[in-house]
Amino acid sequence: MRTKNMQSFFRIFLAAIIGIMIGLTFSFDDFFLLEKHESRKYHSLRDEVLDKVHQKYINEINYENKSANIDQIINNLDKYSEYIDASEYENVVLGAKGIYRGIGLKIDQYHNIITNVFSGSPAEEAGIMKGDKIVKINNQFVHDNSKINLRDLIANSKIDTTITISRSSISDDLIFKIKKRNFLLPSTESKVVDSYYCYLKIDTFNNKTKLEISNTVKNNCNSISKIQGFVIDVRDNPGGTLEAAIDVSDLFLKKGVIVSAKGRDNEIIFVRTASENDILYGLPIALIINKNSASAAEIFAGALQDNKRAILVGDATTYGKGSIQEVVPLSNGGALILTTARYFRPSGDPISDIGIKPDIKISYKNTKDLGMKKSETSNKDAYLSNAITLLKNRKNYF
Known part of the structure; x- marks a missing residue:
């Protein structure tokens, strides 16, 4: 059975995204919810697919063609919705667990x-x-x-x-x-840069990410008695699960809305807020983004920017994927990935096809404007070096 390829969305990314988990049939790159399997009998797989689309899809769909096959049904949906077979579905479930x-x-x-x-x-x-x-x-x-x-x-x-x-x-x-x-597969990497700054790279958001970050702050960066700030990097981060994006955002916020979502007919599905637990106790954060930061990474960036918890640094607006996909199991062992909602920043602004703009737009051409100096600890990464410079001059930016 031919299926619409969800990976076409990610192939417009730069190579770092295309190869993030080379060797997978289906990549856990997207922003989704996992639905529990429901027992219900259908006359055919096609009838089951059509019923799930009618129940779950964000827009109401009416098919005049009663003989439409599964491919035709899926092709009438948005570019993020698709059918995946049993082996691909298994990879999705494992990916949500960081496996x-x-x-x-x-x-x-x-x-x-x-x-x-x-x-x-x-x-x-x-x-x-x-x-x-x-x-x-x-x-x-x-x-x-x-x-x-x-x-x-x-x-x-x-x-x-x-x-x-x-x-x-x-x-x-x-x-x-x-x-x-x-x-x-760990979803994060961390190191100390320029002696007093902790660098945290988040590659994806899964149900292990919150714990990894908590351990990083406690074990890797807590040893610095005079730590002055954090650089968090979500460049080329294609997304992850909804709950992981919310949980990680909550780690750095003491108050405020994190994200809201609207479903069919613009109905508000949820509004999630911070739980008054800033793991960094107010230390300044510089968050590096790029045009390949997408989905769950945009939830995180939007939450920190709108709540004035971090200054966003980057060379471009983020990707602009503001929709939530739900993974709906099917009786044949496969699953549907259906767009079921759109999410919104704390400000109420949408992200779909708009993205998030950096507070300070930088490029290799204007790094000198911020007083950047080459640093071996930042591995000559111009964006990381600029983020550290901003933290050092935080009185001017925070």
């Missing part, structure tokens, strides 16, 4: 460079390293700026994936045969 099936690489699609090898992944165990350049996948050559999707090449491997790479320190190409399996 992924794949080989564990993040890849720059346009240059075929491995930008990250996830800890505990099959790729790490095999010996692949950050900075390796992919030459072949399963004996198929790949080239810079190729239209070949590396993700699909690996995802279509039934069991083992053979990857040939070149490494600058070795003259001959290296060949790795890697078997896909499930593994726990």
Whole structure:
């Protein structure tokens, strides 16, 4: 059965997004709710799909074509709604728990460079390293700026994936045969930069993210007796689950609305507010965004910006995906992913097709305007360096 490909949304992202979980058939990249399975008998899968669409989809749909098949039904919905089979649905459920099936690489699609090898992944165990350049996948050559999707090449491997790479320190190409399996993927990374600032990168929002951040603040950054601020980075973060986005936002807010949502006929579904628990006790936050920050990342950015809890730094407005998808299980083991609501910032402004603008727009061309100095601790990341500069000059911005 041909299905609409939800991943087309993410393929317009830069390579960091395209390769975030290379090797997955379905990527846990989106902003969704998981529905409990309901027992109900239908005459056919097509009837079940149609019934779920009528019940759940954000807009009321009337099909005059009584013989419309599942593809035709789905194609009449928005670009984020689709049908997924049983194996893809399994990956969605695992992804919400922070468990992924794949080989564990993040890849720059346009240059075929491995930008990250996830800890505990099959790729790490095999010996692949950050900075390796992919030459072949399963004996198929790949080239810079190729239209070949590396993700699909690996995802279509039934069991083992053979990857040939070149490494600058070795003259001959290296060949790795890697078997896909499930593994726990951390959703965050952290480090101390410029001695007094804690840097937190959030790659995605899942039900482990809140705990990871709490542990980071407690263990990694609490050792700094004179910590002066936090830099939180959601660049290239494609989203996650609704509850994770709310929970993480709540960690940094003492009061205020986090997010609201409206469903069919513009009916208010919920309004979520902070629980008076700022884990940083008011320390200043610089939040780095880019055009690939989407969905749950935009919930987080909007909550911190509208509540004046962080200053947003970036080179562009965020992606603008302001809708919630619900994963609806089907009797055949597959599922529907249906848009069921749209969410709104604390200000009441929508995010769909608008996105969130940075408070301070920066680029490599104007980094000197903010007094940026090169820093080894920030790994020559201009945006991170600028964020630290803003924190140092916080009297002017906070």
